[in-house]
Amino acid sequence: MMNLLQTVISRPSGALGLGLTLFHVLMALFAPWIAPYDPTMQNADAILLAPSFEHWMGTDTLGRDVFSRVLHGGRLAIAVTFSAAVIATLWGGFAGIFFGTVGGRVDEFSMRIVDAFLSMPWLLFLLLIISIGGAGPVTIIPTLGFFYGVAILRVVRGAAMQVAARDFVTAAKARGERLWPVIAREVFPNLSDILLVEGAMRWSWMLLAFSSLSFLGFGATPPTPDWGLMVAQERGLLSTAPWGVFWPCFALSSLIIGINLLADAIGKALGLDRATAIAV
């Protein structure tokens, strides 16, 4: 693990990615102690103030400090999407390895269902489920986890088929080993790197998805400081008070870029070329 970390850091893009990701995670964790103001405190005498020493990133339409809200803005998004990424990686990875190893009709049948899910406009499907189950982490985490897990399943299943065709797996089967030991001892250890990279990538995409949901009014609810919700509430003021939109966008973009750079560096450190080895 330390070797992997050293290899990732040795690449400038990896160091930048790790730095950005860690920075945002730490900011989210310690925001209550770092933020100069209560992020929900409204002030009728401080509406739409431009950035200043008092308010580094200005104030929003309700006179709230934008810097404090940006610091807090990643807490819910990171918590929800990281949880969903773990779920997606676990179930998608497990199912992908299983179907890739088993093969045959079970695999063929299952992949048609996977194809059907992949062909659906995922955002509409998400909105449908959330409108039934209600907005909130209890609905959003499993929903994101399920949908992004389908994509992970597809990728991992392809990689598992390649591993399952290799000699040491054939040898294990020839020794009479059953399916589960073959998956646990032979296939999974050769796919853990792909799972790690896929999980990281999907996490960054989920961040964008969660922010989109908040933007549309289906994710975070007021007065929760959330980047997507902040953009939605201030988007009409781009030409007069752009700081209300710029800073949450900047924070979200930098975190997504950071995670992607990190995933890329991890992949390269593990000998994976995301452009060719992992095809969705």
Place this chain on the structure above:
Amino acid sequence: MKKSLLLSAALVMAGTAVSAETLRIPHELGYGGSESIDPISPQRFYEAIQNVYSRLVRQGEDGRPSPDLALSWEATPDAKEWTFKLREGVTFHNGNAFTAEDVAFSLMRTQSETIDSPTKGVMEIIDHVEVVDPMTAKVVLKQTHADFPLLVMDYRIKMLDAETCGNELDALCESGVGTGPFQLVDYDPLGTTTLKRFDNYYNGPAGTENMELIAIADQDARVAALQAGQIDFIYALSAEQTPLFANNPNFTVQSVPTGRWVGLVMNTQTAPFDDPRVRKAIRMTADRDALGKLVYGKDGFITSCDHPVWSGDQYRADIDCPRDIEGAKALLAEAGYADGLTVELFVSDISEGAVKMAEVLQNQAKDAGITIELIQAPSDGYWGDVWMKEAFFATGWSQRPADQILNEAYRSTAAWNETGWNSSEFDAQLDAARGELDFDARKAVYGEMQKTLWETGGSFIPVHLNTVRAFSSKLSGIQPVEDFSIRYEDVVKSGSGS
């Protein structure tokens, strides 16, 4: 060539400016595309009916009734019979003559049980309408109403062609045939509804050749459309949106004090809001002045104490409603919520500031131990899916005279009784006010009703709004009057220039 020159000369001599331009107005798609062209439909397509139909009387510049299709009116001494003398020579878009028969038809259909119009509660005061002669209609009331012309000034009490509607009192009339300055060409509430100038309009042809009513559900999208020149006019700008147009020579901004409000509604029949102490506790937590400044800017509002009669109305009551957190806590404790109360509030971007108002009240109410969880609903279809369906939700009303708004929103039988207000005593006061011929005594009754609403009602009406609208500087002729009183027939759009 000679003909066109003669026509131009005639128009100039008539003092009427007209152009071949198209006036493009947004409509909010509030009913998700199920809008009706029938003015008394619960899903009335307001922007269309405002221009296709005419009223008997309309609001004058002083806010009082002024002639539209009726030139004059008078009442018997007991104010139970009102006689309207109609304007001669008025025709509908299909060429039919407008007569007292159409007045009788248009007024009586508002009482239809089948249509269940929101105007029904107010117009049920009419007993019958007598056709005295083709140009005279006598409205006989079930009870005295000293301000009856105010009721028929309602923006939905339009005159329809009885013949085109098949004289059917119990069915919606979707013909779109009126006597208004524009006639219907293409009806598409989900897209663009097209109107064209009605050349035989009694007050002369409208200033623009065509009008397009373009469906845009989202206020930010409407702002962007006006900036991009895709529409010419926008209602209800927020305090933050106003600067986008205020210093731009391509646009004109008008700010008009009105009786319009955006508010929050607690259904008085649904727990926990069925307890008047809970309702008042929530209202007492509000710092109305701070709320108004945060949501509408310091010049965008006049504070109110949860009664719907605006400051410009002759019957407005003088009520004081300071923020009282300790009082709110005490009321909650009495009601059994000493440890705090959690409620869900449904909001949407249906009217300017609705979501922000909810957010500000949420922030202010937490000081009294009240947790308000905001649930954001889509703006398209809000009025059909959320409004009057949930226990606590956002609402928005345009300006109405005291008698009308109190009857329309608080009479127990009213279709738009959004708070579920069910008080026989209040209904009796409404009747008493209408029957009281002495102004001071009538004002006292209206005042008592407003105080009752502050003490026990289900509405949270923290402010009345100054409406701010912006329009292309190509437009002229838009008077600084409330939205329902804008006379689009007087609007002229120049073909060039900024």
